[in-house]
Each structure stands twice: as structure tokens, then as C-alpha cells.
Amino acid sequence: MLLSAEHLSINFGSRQLLEDVNFYLNEGDKVGVIGINGTGKSTFLKVLAGKLEADAGTISRNPNVQVSLLEQNPPMEDDATVLEQVFLHFPKEFRELNEYEAKTMLNKLGLPDYEQRVGTLSGGQRKRVALAAALIHPADVLILDEPTNHLDAEMTMWLEDWLRRFKGGLVMVTHDRYFLERVVNHITELSRGKLYHYEANYSKYLELREQRAEMAEASERKRQSILRVEREWIMRGCKARTTKSKERIQRYEALLNQEAPETDEAVQMAAASSRLGKKIIEPLTAVPSSAASPTTCCAVTASASWAATAPGSPPCST
Ligand SMILES: Nc1ncnc2c1ncn2[C@@H]1O[C@H](COP(=O)(O)OP(=O)(O)OP(=O)(O)O)[C@@H](O)[C@H]1O
Ligand SMILES: [Mg+2]
Numbered sequence: 001m002l003l004s005a006e007h008l009s010i011n012f013g014s015r016q017l018l019e020d021v022n023f024y025l026n027e028g029d030k031v032g033v034i035g036i037n038g039t040g041k042s043t044f045l046k047v048l049a050g051k052l053e054a055d056a057g058t059i060s061r062n063p064n065v066q067v068s069l070l071e072q073n074p075p076m077e078d079d080a081t082v083l084e085q086v087f088l089h090f091p092k093e094f095r096e097l098n099e100y101e102a103k104t105m106l107n108k109l110g111l112p113d114y115e116q117r118v119g120t121l122s123g124g125q126r127k128r129v130a131l132a133a134a135l136i137h138p139a140d141v142l143i144l145d146e147p148t149n150h151l152d153a154e155m156t157m158w159l160e161d162w163l164r165r166f167k168g169g170l171v172m173v174t175h176d177r178y179f180l181e182r183v184v185n186h187i188t189e190l191s192r193g194k195l196y197h198y199e200a201n202y203s204k205y206l207e208l209r210e211q212r213a214e215m216a217e218a219s220e221r222k223r224q225s226i227l228r229v230e231r232e233w234i235m236r237g238c239k240a241r242t243t244k245s246k247e248r249i250q251r252y253e254a255l256l257n258q259e260a261p262e263t264d265e266a267v268q269m270a271a272a273s274s275r276l277g278k279k280i281i282e283p284l285t286a287v288p289s290s291a292a293s294p295t296t297c298c299a300v301t302a303s304a305s306w307a308a309t310a311p312g313s314p315p316c317s318t
Contacts, residue, residue: 001026002065002141002169003048008057010043017043018054019193025141030163030170032180032202035190041173042072042145044190048171049143061141068139072146072173074130078119082111085118086133098136105132108158109151124150131159140168148176177202216261227255 003025010018017040025031033041046052049069050059061067077085086102087095095102106114109128118126127150134144142163148156156179163170163183174180180187180202187198187205198205230252 002029003059003061003067005048005059006057008044008047008054008059010040010047010054012043016193018047018190018195020057021193021195023048023188023195023197025169025171027140027169028167029186030166030184031172031186031188032184033171033173033188033190034175034180039190040193041190044195045069045143045145045171045173046071065141066137066139067141067143068134068137070131070134070144070147074127076118076126076130078117080118081115082106082118082121082129083114085129086136088133090137102132102136105135109155128155135162142166142168142170142172144170144172144174146173146175148174148179213261220260223255223258223260227252230255 001024003023005021005023008018008021008023009016033044035041043052046069047054048059049067051069051071077088080088083099083102083106086106087098090098103114106112106129109132111125111128111132118129121129131144131147134142134147147159151159156176160179160182163172170184172184185199185201187200187202189196189198189205198208200208230248234249234252
């Protein structure tokens with residue numbers, strides 16, 4: 001295990017961004033973190049990287065495990081040159097050994113002027129310098145927040161190739177579904193303070209999500225149909241006289257109080273439009289269970305157990 005986070009909670013004022021979530025990263029895991037805008041992805045990444053402290057929970061990692069973070073809006077030194085910025089947090093010897101590689105990287109990222117002052121760069125150029133700094137770090141865990149935002153198609157392909165060859169653990173936020181599909185082998189969805197993990201690439205994740213939404217919808221339809229029958233039974237003038245009738249009414253109330261499946265706001269994956277166009281994932285229900293066992297869906301089991309008891313319930317006996 002490279003990194004683990006357990007029982008993490010983060011609040012900003014009255015807003016709970018993360019609520020008692022767990023996250024585990026193993027060697028070779030390449031995790032795409034997705035979620036709607038403002039849901040807390042960047043905050044989660046910073047907490048994982050140890051840059052920001054959570055309100056509750058623990059982050060554990062072996063002290064030998066090196067973590068490299070590319071922030072969504074990386075802090076930069078305006079007076080530094082491009083090359084100085086790349087090596088800002090490294091010892092002199094490291095720079096000497098890795099300068100050639102850094103220059104190669106900067107060239108690939110469209111930054112051939114290593115002596116240019118950071119303060120004179122555009123936002124996109126700055127982010128690319130920060131990306132080079134994150135990649136030159138010999139890290140076991142790479143945490144990247146929207147690394148492709150300011151890359152052209154060629155640079156994106158270069159990064160894709162680089163990340164596919166990377167042997168450590170990767171945690172990455174990106175809205176580029178094409179990039180996700182090609183790079184990650186796990187998807188973690190952040191929604192309403194919870195993390196939902198899928199051991200799947202992006203297209204498999206979409207399939208699983210759709211299946212689960214269908215199951216949740218079917219389960220909800222069943223619940224509504226049982227509620228209708230039971231409501232009619234009660235309206236016929238059932239009195240809670242017998243123990244069985246009381247139990248039946250209690251089951252009705254429990255079923256009535258069950259929450260209908262939540263429908264998420266759409267997660268918009270703004271894929272590089274020149275390559276794939278835009279795709280909006282339809283609102284679906286995320287179910288907190290492992291990807292391999294969709295039957296652990298709570299809504300499904302709850303309704304199924306009611307369905308199993310309802311037909312045998314006592315008829316109305318007043
Ligand atoms: N230090 C802070 N103090 C208070 N609120 C904050 C702080 N940092 C972020 N927020 C708020 O927390 C929420 C989550 O922010 P965050 O940047 O983590 O979301 P995100 O999912 O990365 O969004 P985006 O997709 O736009 O990058 C936002 O509403 C943001 O305004
Ligand atoms: Mg963000």
C-alpha cells in the first residue's frame with residue numbers, strides 16, 4: 001500500500017466537502033477522480049498530498065513514499081526563471097543530475113526558453129512549468145489536478161504516454177474523458193461528500209454506473225408499487241388491531257420513509273472538443289459499494305426484503 005486515507009472529513013464553514021471517506025492507493029493504481037465542479041476534488045487531492053489538513057481522519061504512508069503534487073492553481077515564484085521554478089524545491093545536486101531531462105520535458109511542453117521569468121508567462125505556460133516540476137520529482141505517488149487543461153493535443157499525447165509508463169500510484173483529476181480512458185484503471189467519484197470507488201477504466205465505469213442506476217430505478221418502481229397496494233389496504237379501513245396488522249403498518253411506514261434514490265447533478269466531462277466533442281453523463285445514482293458487487297446496493301436489498309414479505313402479509317381484518 002502506497003497511501004491510505006481513513007475516515008476523512010473536511011468542512012468549509014457549513015459545507016461538508018468530505019464526510020468520513022476512505023481511500024487506498026496501491027502500487028500501479030491509476031485513479032481518476034471525478035465529480036461536478038466545486039464538489040471538493042482539489043481539496044481532496046491536497047489533503048491526500050499532505051498539503052492541507054483534514055478536519056478528521058488519518059492519512060498514512062510509509063515515510064519512504066515520495067509524493068508529488070500538481071495543484072490546480074500552483075503557487076509560483078514570479079522572479080524565478082522557468083528552469084529555477086522547476087527545481088525550486090530540490091537540492092542543487094538533484095538539479096545537476098536532472099537538468100537535461102527537465103529541459104527535454106520543457107521542450108515537449110512548449111517551453112523552450114528556460115531562462116524566461118515565470119512572472120512573464122501566461123496562465124497556461126505557468127501550469128506547464130508546474131507540471132514539469134511535478135513530473136521531474138522521482139515520486140512514488142503522483143497527484144495531478146487537471147494536468148491537461150493547458151496542453152495541446154501533442155503535449156497531451158506525450159503526457160499520456162509518460163503516465164502510462166509511470167510505475168507508481170497516480171491520483172488525477174481531469175475533465176478530459178479521452179485522457180481518463182487511456183490512462184486510469186480506477187475511477188473514484190466524489191459526490192455529496194462521499195467517495196464511490198470503481199475498479200474500472202472510464203468506459204467500464206460508465207457501464208457500471210448505468211447498471212446501478214437501472215437497478216436503483218427498478219427498485220424504486222417496486223417500492224412505489226408496494227406502497228400503492230399497502231396504501232389502498234390501509235384506506236380500506238384497516239385498524240392496527242392484530243399484531244400482524246400493526247407489523248404490516250409499521251413495514252409500510254418504514255418503506256414510506258425510505259429515501260428515493262438520489263439523482264446526481266450531471267458530471268460534465270468536457271473532453272477535448274477537437275478530439276471527441278462533449279459528453280454529459282446522465283444523472284444517475286451512485287451506490288456505495290465495490291464495483292464487483294452491485295447487489296450490495298442498499299435500496300435494492302431493502303425493497304427486495306419488503307417485496308419478499310409483502311405478498312404474505314395478512315389481509316385486512318377489521
Ligand atoms: N480554503 C477554503 N476555504 C473555504 N472554502 C473553500 C476553500 N477551498 C475551497 N473552498 C470551497 O470548497 C468547495 C470545493 O472546492 P474545490 O476546489 O476542492 O472543488 P473542485 O471539485 O476541485 O472544483 P473544480 O471542479 O471547480 O475544480 C468550493 O465551493 C470552494 O469554493
Ligand atoms: Mg478543482
